[in-house]
Amino acid sequence: xxxxxxxxxxxxxxxxxxxxxxxxxxxxxxxxxxxxxxxxxxxxxxxxxxxxxxxxxxxxxxxxxxxxxxxxxxxxxxxxxxxxxxxxxxxxxxxxxxxxxxxxxxxxxxxxxxxxxxxxxxxxxxxxxxxxxxxxxxxxxxxxxxxxxxxxxxxxxxxxxxxxxxxxxxxxxxxxxxxxxxxxxxxxxxxxxxxxxxxxxxxxxxxxxxxxxxxxxxxxxxxxxxxxxxxxxxxxxxxxxxxxxxxxxxxxxxxxxxxxxxxxxxxxxxxxxxxxxxxxxxxxxxxxxxxxxxxxxxxxxxxxxxxxxxxxxxxxxxxxxxxxxxxxxxxxxxxxxxxxxxxxxxxxxxxxxxxxxxxxxxxxxxxxxxxxxxxxxxxxxxxxxxxxxxxxxxxxxxxxxxxxxxxxxxxxxxxxxxxxxxxxxx
Numbered sequence: 001x002x003x004x005x006x007x008x009x010x011x012x013x014x015x016x017x018x019x020x021x022x023x024x025x026x027x028x029x030x031x032x033x034x035x036x037x038x039x040x041x042x043x044x045x046x047x048x049x050x051x052x053x054x055x056x057x058x059x060x061x062x063x064x065x066x067x068x069x070x071x072x073x074x075x076x077x078x079x080x081x082x083x084x085x086x087x088x089x090x091x092x093x094x095x096x097x098x099x100x101x102x103x104x105x106x107x108x109x110x111x112x113x114x115x116x117x118x119x120x121x122x123x124x125x126x127x128x129x130x131x132x133x134x135x136x137x138x139x140x141x142x143x144x145x146x147x148x149x150x151x152x153x154x155x156x157x158x159x160x161x162x163x164x165x166x167x168x169x170x171x172x173x174x175x176x177x178x179x180x181x182x183x184x185x186x187x188x189x190x191x192x193x194x195x196x197x198x199x200x201x202x203x204x205x206x207x208x209x210x211x212x213x214x215x216x217x218x219x220x221x222x223x224x225x226x227x228x229x230x231x232x233x234x235x236x237x238x239x240x241x242x243x244x245x246x247x248x249x250x251x252x253x254x255x256x257x258x259x260x261x262x263x264x265x266x267x268x269x270x271x272x273x274x275x276x277x278x279x280x281x282x283x284x285x286x287x288x289x290x291x292x293x294x295x296x297x298x299x300x301x302x303x304x305x306x307x308x309x310x311x312x313x314x315x316x317x318x319x320x321x322x323x324x325x326x327x328x329x330x331x332x333x334x335x336x337x338x339x340x341x342x343x344x345x346x347x348x349x350x351x352x353x354x355x356x357x358x359x360x361x362x363x364x365x366x367x368x369x370x371x372x373x374x375x376x377x378x379x380x381x382x383x384x385x386x387x388x389x390x391x392x393x394x395x396x397x398x399x400x401x402x403x404x405x406x407x408x409x410x411x412x413x414x415x416x417x418x419x420x421x422x423x424x425x426x
Contacts, residue, residue, distance in 0.1 A: 337374070
């Protein structure tokens with residue numbers, strides 16, 4: 001089943017769903033920016049209202065084309081798996097909340113797929129995303145390096161999010177021609193880097209290193225990129241105080257208290273999986289932890305989190321859930337590399353010799369997103385290895401962005417590279 005948009009539908013859908021697109025963007029602002037934290041609107045439940053609005057649009061529209069995307073099916077199956085656990089797990093309430101959390105991400109993801117059907121709208125989504133990352137970073141700088149709640153409860157959560165968005169900002173900056181947008185994207189890079197460093201998160205620092213290495217790997221000028229990264233590291237060392245250097249130096253010390261307890265938690269999670277290969281259910285790792293902590297802890301550690309996406313995923317969702325999640329990662333990576341391949345452009349293109357201005361700009365923008373998405377995934381998983389963020393929205397929303405970017409790119413790719421236009425059937 002192909003992802004190709006039917007000719008003639010883009011303009012019609014773009015006009016028809018203008019209000020839907022507006023509410024989709026409003027949901028993103030409310031979910032990440034959390035204006036209800038600083039404005040007296042919390043009692044209005046803006047997130048709930050916008051979720052209901054998006055569900056209403058999905059119901060009345062009857063648009064089923066999103067079912068052709070393998071990522072949608074994989075996310076749906078993952079949600080069904082979480083629902084199937086609820087009657088049988090030790091703590092049914094916690095399990096139900098995991099199911100509910102994942103389910104409530106879908107109205108936004110499906111709305112993205114329906115509404116973002118042009119390069120113009122995709123640019124709007126990404127610009128809003130960068131603005132939100134800047135706002136969250138600036139907010140954290142004045143609130144003890146804690147973001148505006150929800151996904152940003154501590155410095156680790158904050159740095160993980162920034163490790164996803166500052167590389168996207170970087171690639172958008174590198175290809176943007178508008179001076180005002182270049183300044184915005186450059187601000188996204190600067191605020192993101194400052195926030196990761198200022199958060200003092202060791203997991204965030206690991207993610208930052210992974211992002212920098214990934215950016216060097218995907219650069220056409222790797223030697224220059226490595227030199228710039230080295231110079232940036234020297235600048236960071238000169239800028240930060242000795243406390244930051246000392247804190248980051250403890251990353252390799254496995255006997256350090258935090259690292260030692262994290263490794264013991266991962267070992268307990270692996271034992272939990274071996275005893276329950278089909279999984280213990282969503283959010284039930286903390287409930288079952290005392291059964292598997294052994295003699296590694298001096299007291300019962302009921303409620304302890306796994307402190308790792310992977311050691312939450314494996315024991316809680318078992319073989320089936322882990323396979324579904326890995327298939328989702330694979331589908332995203334496959335789509336992103338297709339996007340990079342078909343939108344490849346010469347960074348030193350000559351406007352008189354290459355494509356016309358609009359086509360060259362579109363190709364540059366789509367390639368920037370492809371590179372930004374793959375590096376964002378590197379940053380996410382590198383940081384998430386040390387944080388329990390399996391049920392956070394970040395990866396699910398990124399998946400939605402990948403789907404719509406490929407969907408927008410396919411009709412354009414038919415003109416650029418007809419032999420490469422279809423990235424594969426379902």
